[in-house]
Amino acid sequence: MKCTRYERWLWDELEGRLSAVQTQELRSHLQACPRCQRQWEVVQATHQALRGLPRRHAPERIRQQVRAQIQQARAPKPVVAWWKRVALAPALGLIVAAAWWGWLASQSDAPLPPEVSTTQQHSENWVEIHEQLEVADWSPTPTPNYFITTGYTR
Amino acid sequence: MCSDTVSYTGRRIELDALSAEAQLVERAQAQDETAFEQIMNLYADRLYSYILRMVGNSSDAEDLLQETFLRAYQGLPGFDGRASLSTWLYRIATNLCIDHQRRRARRVQTVSYFATEDDGGETSEWEFPDLQTPDPMQSVLNRELQQVVEHAIDLLSPKLRTVLLLYDVENLSYEEIACVLNIPIGTVKSRLNHARGQIQKHVEVYLRGESK
Numbered sequence A: 001m002k003c004t005r006y007e008r009w010l011w012d013e014l015e016g017r018l019s020a021v022q023t024q025e026l027r028s029h030l031q032a033c034p035r036c037q038r039q040w041e042v043v044q045a046t047h048q049a050l051r052g053l054p055r056r057h058a059p060e061r062i063r064q065q066v067r068a069q070i071q072q073a074r075a076p077k078p079v080v081a082w083w084k085r086v087a088l089a090p091a092l093g094l095i096v097a098a099a100w101w102g103w104l105a106s107q108s109d110a111p112l113p114p115e116v117s118t119t120q121q122h123s124e125n126w127v128e129i130h131e132q133l134e135v136a137d138w139s140p141t142p143t144p145n146y147f148i149t150t151g152y153t154r
Numbered sequence B: 001m002c003s004d005t006v007s008y009t010g011r012r013i014e015l016d017a018l019s020a021e022a023q024l025v026e027r028a029q030a031q032d033e034t035a036f037e038q039i040m041n042l043y044a045d046r047l048y049s050y051i052l053r054m055v056g057n058s059s060d061a062e063d064l065l066q067e068t069f070l071r072a073y074q075g076l077p078g079f080d081g082r083a084s085l086s087t088w089l090y091r092i093a094t095n096l097c098i099d100h101q102r103r104r105a106r107r108v109q110t111v112s113y114f115a116t117e118d119d120g121g122e123t124s125e126w127e128f129p130d131l132q133t134p135d136p137m138q139s140v141l142n143r144e145l146q147q148v149v150e151h152a153i154d155l156l157s158p159k160l161r162t163v164l165l166l167y168d169v170e171n172l173s174y175e176e177i178a179c180v181l182n183i184p185i186g187t188v189k190s191r192l193n194h195a196r197g198q199i200q201k202h203v204e205v206y207l208r209g210e211s212k
């Protein structure tokens, strides 16, 4: 019965979370109980192995790619010359008028066109999305609701 | 779960490091390109090691680290310093890893209908050992034990693995992990106990084999 209590103390002892009195009590128990002594060795080895796990080196190309994407996002958009804009305006007007006329004609008795699935067009590729992000109001910070909405916790 | 101010009681955070970090963030927010570069250099290896152990293969880990940095860059203007920079970065990385695991689980589920015996399914690609700073004193036994532990971590459920890696490998405090995962501190502790218990079983079997 008592052993369960001391087993719970082993990690606390390693992390210095026990009081001096508790430490003394644990040490005495370990001397008297081979089972807990064995467990103590296992906990120490586990702790040491976890703390000693090596850092892995992140390849430099990852940072290069991030830099490149940031540069790309920051690059100014090409400026359209004023005369091109002037020339574009009547053309756009014509397109809108034609579309309006076409819609009016189709309203008479033609069947409805099939709906275009916008979800199909959504690419899962984050990078692609982010190439268009200069204009999007996008919050990359995970919201507190993230785990709740995705059902990750509890 | 995140406190309104950065937790100075976190067991391994030092005040000097925090103020240096705050200055770095300020500079990065003021569009100082070298500051973001510094942030990447500071955290690349830490985050990469963590992500690699979370997802189990280097190719996915590289993609996820890249995405972590891009999201951090995009989110910097809104970063208000309520959590420390490292907590915030781990949070972005963790969310991406969880998303990734969920997508992968769906894919495996779909693929398994057609899988043949030769496929072997999705296997992790651990490459042991790759010590960045080799310690000549480290014995072969210790390395073996580390491999046992790495394998045991790989077998944990994502929930347990996340908490164990953040606490025992990445040195985050209970409070910081609660903030990263948006869960109560009590849940962090119970998951950690559970995870450690499972790792210990593998270590125990290994040590028993060694002592024979």
Ligand SMILES: [Zn+2]
Pocket: A002, A003, A006, A029, A033, A035, A036, A037
């Ligand atoms: Zn005992």
